[in-house]
Amino acid sequence: MIKITSQFDSGNIDVIAADDPTNIRLTIRKDNNSDFYQWFHFRLVSTEDVEHVLRLENCGESAYPLGWKNYQAVASYDRETWFRVDTHFDGKVLEIRHQPEFRSMYFAYFAPYSYERHQDLLHEAQMSDLVELVDLGATLDGRDMSLLVVGEPEPNKKNIWITARQHPGESMAEWFVEGLLERLLDEDDAVAKTLLQHAVFYIVPNMNPDGSVRGHLRTNAAGANLNREWQNPTMARSPEVFLVRQKMLDVGVDMFLDIHGDENIPYNFVAGSEGVPSFNERIRGLQEHFKAAWLQASPDFQTTHGYPIDAPGKANMTLGTTWVGDQFNCLAYTVEMPFKDNDNLPDPVFGWSDVRSSQFGRDVLTAVLAVVKDI
Template identity: 60%
Template sequence: MKISSNFDAGSIEVIALNSFEDIQLRIRKDNASDFAQWFYFRLQGAAYEPCKLRFLNIKDTAYPKGWEDYQAVASYDRVNWFRVPTYLDGDELVIEHVPLAGSIYYAYFEPYSHEQHLNLIGMAQSSGLSQVSDLGSTVQQRDINLLTIGHEVESDLKIWVIARQHPGETMAEWFVEGLLTRLLDTQDPTSRALLDRATFYVVPNMNPDGAILGNLRTNAAGANLNREWLNPSPETSPEVFHVRNKMLETGVDLFLDIHGDEAIPYVFVAGTEGVPNYNERIAALETAFKQQLRVASPDFQDEHGYDKDAPGAANLAMATAWVGNQFNCLAYTLEMPFKDNDNLPDDDFGWNGQRSLRLGEASLSAIYGVLKDLR
């Protein structure tokens, strides 16, 4: 029996591997910070054996409530992922599963690999509708790529979508894949109508270093990118530094920052109620967007989510707050669950990559629904 994680996004610490029924593990911290929640590893040599995998340090992880009612995911081929029996036992998280093959992967959520990321950029460019530009380099000298789809004329509305500031929130890039696939479909009337009036600026992965390192929340320098927007550093948060500069160059009329939430089992959004420039126009746009997204996707709801910031109390170091305040525009953080969507549960798959992708597709209908009122 063997456990390995020396691959793209792999992350685990093995404590004991002496018995199929007592595999002892620890969830590893991000490479340069104390955040710990993401895991992704391969188990070999346990075919048809009743395995009990014990995660010993969940009380020390970033979001202990994220383990309540949580089910891990597994795959034999890293394409088809399914949920496996997972439960809390005191201060431990336990997976009990009988692998049906000699090699199986377990993960916190369905991964989105760097190879998939590069393929997504290649697909977008090959459509003939998208330009790929390089904004700069990450801490570990990986590319920060921007996809630009539209005419780029001054009269166009400027729609910005970014994903995976927190690299372990892989559902965010699945969302972007759905959005891009529909937006680049020349037979889709909603996409054609959008591109007649708007240019889209899309960053599919804000944090490729963290993604490859198997981090949950930070980049290679230990920076939480979603706390860097007020004063980003070209040395420790270049990902935000370069994207922010491009936004200042283009302007922003609508901004979506795509995330996943560890604890809340719903799809929801968080707006800019607490920023200094918040006003009745933005409030009306927020309401309209939520109404449109509810119609476009029954997966979305607006009853459960984060508490709204009091007036003037927003953290302007966060992307949605900074962008919404800087450009006086509609700006939302969109959150998807790591668990399942309790409004439309799926026992076999929970919330997964395909459901995230479908939500990305549906989001274009919501954007189209508010387009005429953005400026």
């Protein structure tokens, strides 16, 4: 007996055939009202004591087919520990091979971050005297857009904004925020205590709750890529960006980190706002100081590999980092983590993981501390 299901939070798979464990044929569903697809998450139930071969047959036409090169899918028996499994891509079909040790197991593109865990994160955080949980409004599916304000706002303090998961399939971004929050709320951590003397943090752990629950890779319920909506968001198409942007305009921004995952590049890196009209030497200096501090804080960070730097005046102003960086003339970075592994420090069992993403979030606070007085 073989059964494959995805009728759960962030589930995504369609079954073509599942009667032969050595040739289970599957396809990934597209995001709603969009041609984007790459995220998958499904459950396999099987009584067959053989190696199972799962063939995702439409991966060659997915959003980022180069992302499948040297990629290994993740799997879990308990939905807590996610490990890498034997995966191959022939240019068209992604083939996963694994002999289950238990009757039921899960497969996913990356370790999922559930909506239930998201709610736990918000409400555990609000139990701290340092935190206010703010309801910004609702998404198109009626879910809450939630903001965590960490620290006591004062006129002389800096406003540091952190957003994650504009692209819902990039679940490592919310794992990053979870680690960052754990450290920031640790009253025995000297870095956190010092930061909160100088700054207030405005944190949106999940910019795209609808897409996350729907099992989307890149878009919200309407099929909008939120990280292309920052110039002219609307409540009809991109309320998530509209509401967060409105709050930013109300309180101001002195530093912005937008947390993402990259399908192709097997390294952690940042992308800045060099191409925006207001970019200047002050911002360039802050960028260099921040990157140098993060290099010292974490061997998982590097500056050799990443995206090409935009030429002056050539930035795409619809992106969160470029719009915020230009609007507030502030230090603004997109943080990218891999779906594959960090090739500088590879881990053959887990690859780049939820645990390492969380630690990376903790480590970034040391780099923020290095620049907080100058931003």
